[in-house]
Amino acid sequence: MGLDRLVARLGSVIVALVVVGVTYGVVGVVLGALPGIERVPDQSIGWPLFLPAWPVVALFVLALVVTAVQAPLILVGRSRRQKRAQRVGAEADEWLRGAVARAVGRSGLALISVTGLRAHARGPQDVELSWNPPLDEVDEMVVLRSATAFATSPDAQDGQVTAYSGEETFYADTGLDDGRVYHYTAFARDRDGRWSAPAWAWAATPAAPLHTKLLGSLRMTDTWLNPWRK
Numbered sequence: 001m002g003l004d005r006l007v008a009r010l011g012s013v014i015v016a017l018v019v020v021g022v023t024y025g026v027v028g029v030v031l032g033a034l035p036g037i038e039r040v041p042d043q044s045i046g047w048p049l050f051l052p053a054w055p056v057v058a059l060f061v062l063a064l065v066v067t068a069v070q071a072p073l074i075l076v077g078r079s080r081r082q083k084r085a086q087r088v089g090a091e092a093d094e095w096l097r098g099a100v101a102r103a104v105g106r107s108g109l110a111l112i113s114v115t116g117l118r119a120h121a122r123g124p125q126d127v128e129l130s131w132n133p134p135l136d137e138v139d140e141m142v143v144l145r146s147a148t149a150f151a152t153s154p155d156a157q158d159g160q161v162t163a164y165s166g167e168e169t170f171y172a173d174t175g176l177d178d179g180r181v182y183h184y185t186a187f188a189r190d191r192d193g194r195w196s197a198p199a200w201a202w203a204a205t206p207a208a209p210l211h212t213k214l215l216g217s218l219r220m221t222d223t224w225l226n227p228w229r230k
Contacts, residue, residue: 081179
């Protein structure tokens with residue numbers, strides 16, 4: 001089981017423990033309020049004498065223990081993603097100056113070019129893209145995104161996704177994963193339908209803050225009904 005999956009499972013366990021504890025407590029309070037039920041003496045909140053109250057405390061304490069185990073695992077996962085992003089970013093720079101550049105130089109593409117392509121991560125799920133205004137003969141701009149490699153063709157293939165298509169000079173790419181390196185490749189098409197050589201840029205989205213990861217792992221989904229569901 002991977003680290004991310006383990007963190008998610010622990011989050012499901014925490015949710016299940018809290019839900020069961022709250023449900024048990026509500027049932028106890030409701031029963032204690034019914035007429036004819038013998039209650040625990042000297043209690044501000046009516047609690048049935050026949051129903052032990054300690055499981056409520058035990059469930060919440062256990063939820064805190066599981067949370068204490070989950071928190072350092074989230075930190076370890078974030079550190080791993082940051083190191084992986086730095087390593088892949090360095091490899092991307094090397095590849096950008098190497099094989100791809102040589103292949104494009106032999107391709108005989110259109111003379112127009114995309115200049116000033118920039119990619120800047122504004123948060124764990126957002127990358128801001130911008131480029132210089134295209135010349136008059138440019139009919140369309142296309143920007144492809146990949147988490148593994150730069151594109152060598154304007155067609156979205158081999159894991160490439162079309163992030164933007166149009167005539168603007170700015171685009172906010174959202175809904176991304178945190179702690180990842182994204183490779184962006186931009187192409188311009190002239191009035192004759194020919195594509196330019198590509199322009200490249202990459203951005204590494206930062207890892208989400210610890211509290212965001214912790215809260216995100218506690219989201220109510222159907223998995224809390226069965227924490228070990230695959």
